[in-house]
Ligand SMILES: Cc1ncc(C[n+]2csc(CCOP(=O)(O)OP(=O)(O)O)c2C)c(N)n1
């Protein structure tokens with residue numbers, strides 16, 4: 001992670017300044033993934049989370065290192081927010097042997113057990129079931145589990161089954177919906193009856209809140225309440241974090257379906273701009289913020305160079321390891 005010196009900032013602000021660095025890292029990482037994709041170094045597709053960085057970062061700020069998370073196909077953002085090493089994540093995205101999963105998972109299926117990332121899922125809603133399982137185990141170990149998922153996933157059966165299961169068993173689970181108002185090219189109101197995601201928790205008696213998902217401070221505040229509830233035996237919470245993805249769903253989507261002016265409106269509330277302004281208001285200097293950015297940029301450059309120099313995994317080794325005896 002970024003090794004920027006945050007010592008000059010007042011104590012209370014330091015965790016937020018570190019999170020600002022983490023948000024920068026996710027943004028720069030994804031811009032780099034876009035370049036690597038265009039150059040042909042990153043194969044297949046990838047799903048950028050640019051515009052949504054405050055959500056995983058703010059939630060993970062409220063977690064302990066040994067807590068669990070499960071993410072989506074935008075999971076490189078979730079994993080980096082939880083503390084996965086930058087070089088390993090770059091190498092994983094470009095399929096190199098030094099990757100977090102040995103270069104075998106690519107962009108959508110990262111697992112990083114050491115950092116509590118139980119999995120990232122290409123199956124819409126898969127993270128909800130995985131995190132619910134992690135919460136069942138976490139209940140015995142004083143660990144909280146978080147599921148990150150999109151608005152579209154709230155129409156999957158997993159969502160309702162897991163809310164029921166988690167409430168009945170009083171599991172330490174935080175359900176974090178990244179509501180970016182679209183599932184691929186379909187707007188929320190055309191796919192989701194009622195179009196109110198937070199309220200879907202109410203029949204289950206699960207506390208819920210709508211959160212400004214572009215405001216790091218608002219996400220941290222909501223996350224702390226939900227995580228404290230989970231850890232102290234109060235059971236699950238659903239957070240509907242409202243946000244916007246700046247790019248299309250994946251590399252094959254030019255996002256032509258969005259009404260004119262919508263992206264520009266959301267860009268004015270870019271989570272990095274909002275967080276930077278808030279940190280300035282809290283007394284952090286421009287120089288400190290710039291230093292965090294510079295350290296993050298340097299860390300990423302070094303990680304990309306190292307990942308590009310690493311070899312691809314040897315398919316013969318995979319066969320030996322996974323073939324039945
Ligand atoms: C079970 C399942 N159904 C359909 C798909 C195809 N699909 C991939 S992403 C996606 C949209 C999901 O939208 P949302 O949950 O809002 O997440 P976002 O991509 O906006 O983060 C769909 C339908 C899938 N991967 N898995």
Ligand SMILES: [Mg+2]
Pocket residue numbers: 150151152178179180181182183184
């Ligand atoms: Mg969505």
